[in-house]
Every structure is written in structure tokens, then in C-alpha cells.
Amino acid sequence: MFSLRAEAISKRFQYEWIFKNISLNLNLGESLAITGGNGSGKSTLIKAISGAIPLTSGKIEQIHNSHSVSLDLWHQNLAISAPYLEVPEEFNLSELLTFHFKFKKPLREISIEEIIDILYLGDHRNKPISQFSSGMKQRVKLALAIFSDVPLILLDEPTSNLDKKGINWYQKIVSTYLSDRIVILATNEEREYEFCKQIIALEDYK
Numbered sequence: 001m002f003s004l005r006a007e008a009i010s011k012r013f014q015y016e017w018i019f020k021n022i023s024l025n026l027n028l029g030e031s032l033a034i035t036g037g038n039g040s041g042k043s044t045l046i047k048a049i050s051g052a053i054p055l056t057s058g059k060i061e062q063i064h065n066s067h068s069v070s071l072d073l074w075h076q077n078l079a080i081s082a083p084y085l086e087v088p089e090e091f092n093l094s095e096l097l098t099f100h101f102k103f104k105k106p107l108r109e110i111s112i113e114e115i116i117d118i119l120y121l122g123d124h125r126n127k128p129i130s131q132f133s134s135g136m137k138q139r140v141k142l143a144l145a146i147f148s149d150v151p152l153i154l155l156d157e158p159t160s161n162l163d164k165k166g167i168n169w170y171q172k173i174v175s176t177y178l179s180d181r182i183v184i185l186a187t188n189e190e191r192e193y194e195f196c197k198q199i200i201a202l203e204d205y206k
């Protein structure tokens with residue numbers, strides 16, 4: 001079993017408090033939306049939960065089979081899709097997926113070809129990612145995270161750059177592939193987080 005706990009976590013950059021005193025307890029099958037206006041600290045909180053930046057105070061723990069996972073192993077249990085995370089754009093789609101799934105086990109033993117089909121990018125498999133449109137890149141980033149066999153999925157602005165078809169696609173893959181994991185979303189779009197049972201409005205933690 002896997003869970004995520006945060007106890008009274010706070011983050012300050014220089015003199016600016018970004019959030020104060022947030023506590024979380026999430027088990028598999030539970031999802032959390034972090035909401036707030038531009039600059040309210042959504043991405044900062046996602047980065048802290050991923051272990052990429054340190055907290056000012058408080059503690060975050062990944063718990064696996066009743067044991068606290070050491071920080072240097074957190075990355076093995078999580079996958080993240082975010083606008084500030086780039087993928088190697090010189091790869092074509094097949095190469096990028098093959099490269100990524102050398103490091104992360106694919107969910108439910110799904111094959112690269114199946115992922116390309118789900119992405120409806122079959123006609124673009126040999127094109128370098130640098131030539132993809134922003135919406136195509138966004139779907140690829142989401143797929144890299146969602147099809148990784150990890151218990152914790154972090155999605156920052158998941159439908160940015162997606163058109164109506166892409167948003168429907170996002171909603172479908174979220175309901176098909178994420179229901180048994182912990183999902184944390186940073187978002188202001190209700191359509192992105194309507195499935196989340198827990199919501200944190202960062203304005204309440206200043």
C-alpha cells in the first residue's frame with residue numbers, strides 16, 4: 001500500500017510566504033486539486049510534493065507498506081507532467097516513448113504502439129517532438145506521466161494547450177487510468193478537477 005502525508009508544510013521564498021500550514025493525507029484512489037490564481041503557489045506546492053524543492057517547515061512523507069520512503073527514492077513512485085518540464089525534443093515520438101519507458105515501467109504492460117494509438121498520433125510517430133504542435137506535446141507529456149506505473153501522479157495545468165477534442169481525451173484517460181492511484185492537480189479549470197474529492201484553495205493558506 002502507498003500513501004502520501006504532509007504535516008503542516010510551509011514554503012517561503014525570501015520574505016514572501018507562498019503557503020503556510022498545509023496538511024494532507026492521501027491514499028490510493030484519492031485525488032486532490034490545488035487551486036488558486038496566477039502566482040498563488042500551485043506549481044511551488046507541486047514541486048515540493050515531488051521533492052524537487054525543499055520546504056521552509058513541515059514534513060512530507062511517502063509511505064510504502066507502512067515505511068517512510070527516503071527522499072532520494074521518491075522519484076521512483078511518482079510521475080509528473082508540467083509546463084516547465086521539457087522532454088528531449090530531438091527524439092521522434094516512438095524514440096521518446098521507448099526512452100521514457102526504459103526508466104519507468106509502463107502501466108498494465110501497455111505497449112508503445114498502444115500508447116501511440118491512444119494518443120491518436122499514429123501519423124506522427126516518426127516526427128521529431130520539436131515539430132509537434134503545443135497541443136500534441138501536451139498530450140505526449142500527459143501520456144508519459146499517466147502511463148507510468150507509479151502510485152503518485154502530479155499534473156500541473158493538464159489541459160493547457162488542448163483543444164476540445166484534447167480536453168475530452170484528457171477526461172477519458174483520467175477516468176480510465178487514474179482511478180486507483182493518488183492524483184494531485186494544480187489547476188484553475190473546473191473541467192480539469194471535477195473528479196477530485198479534495199480541494200485546497202491556496203488563498204486559504206497564506
Ligand SMILES: Nc1ncnc2c1ncn2[C@@H]1O[C@H](COP(=O)(O)OP(=O)(O)OP(=O)(O)O)[C@@H](O)[C@H]1O
Nearest residue numbers: 013014018036037038039040041042043044045186
Ligand atoms: N525559485 C523561486 N524563487 C523566488 N520566488 C519564486 C520562485 N519560484 C516561484 N516563486 C514565486 O512564488 C510565487 C508562486 O509561484 P508559482 O509558480 O508556484 O504560482 P502558480 O500558482 O503556479 O502560478 P501560475 O498559475 O501563474 O502558474 C510567485 O510569486 C513566484 O514568483
